[in-house]
Amino acid sequence: MVTEDRREWDVKTLLEAARMARDHAYVPYSGFGVGAVFMDADGHLHSGCNVENAAYGPTNCAERTALFRAIADGRKPGEFRVAAVIGDTDAPITPCGVCRQVMVELCRPDMPVLLGNLRGDYRWTTVAELLPGAFTSTDLQPQRSS
Numbered sequence: 001m002v003t004e005d006r007r008e009w010d011v012k013t014l015l016e017a018a019r020m021a022r023d024h025a026y027v028p029y030s031g032f033g034v035g036a037v038f039m040d041a042d043g044h045l046h047s048g049c050n051v052e053n054a055a056y057g058p059t060n061c062a063e064r065t066a067l068f069r070a071i072a073d074g075r076k077p078g079e080f081r082v083a084a085v086i087g088d089t090d091a092p093i094t095p096c097g098v099c100r101q102v103m104v105e106l107c108r109p110d111m112p113v114l115l116g117n118l119r120g121d122y123r124w125t126t127v128a129e130l131l132p133g134a135f136t137s138t139d140l141q142p143q144r145s146s
């Protein structure tokens with residue numbers, strides 16, 4: 001497993017790409033737009049925004065939109081190198097629990113995640129730091145018959 005050095009990533013470039021993804025957010029109910037990007041092994045940025053629904057439940061977050069889009073485009077789980085998420089929050093935005101679980105499934109535990117806001121504040125974390133004790137495929141053991 002290769003550990004990426006978060007210092008090698010350009011914060012401004014990643015946050016600007018996430019901000020541009022946020023511009024596409026469909027948020028007629030909350031007005032709370034979020035943008036996210038995930039960089040694959042080739043350096044391509046897969047972007048996503050949140051997409052709301054009048055029924056609320058079908059609403060999809062920016063992080064999952066970006067990841068599902070990347071998988072649908074042929075990227076493989078574990079090949080993402082870095083992610084960035086941005087929203088109009090006081091402190092750098094933080095992913096919801098559902099997105100954290102999806103990131104655990106599709107990203108390496110040590111993948112750097114850049115969290116930012118529109119003021120330019122940001123902080124680095126990792127997938128593992130976002131969801132300690134996550135339920136993963138290794139928890140899905142076949143039932144033993146006795």
Ligand SMILES: [Zn+2]
Nearest residue numbers: 061095096099
């Ligand atoms: Zn989410």
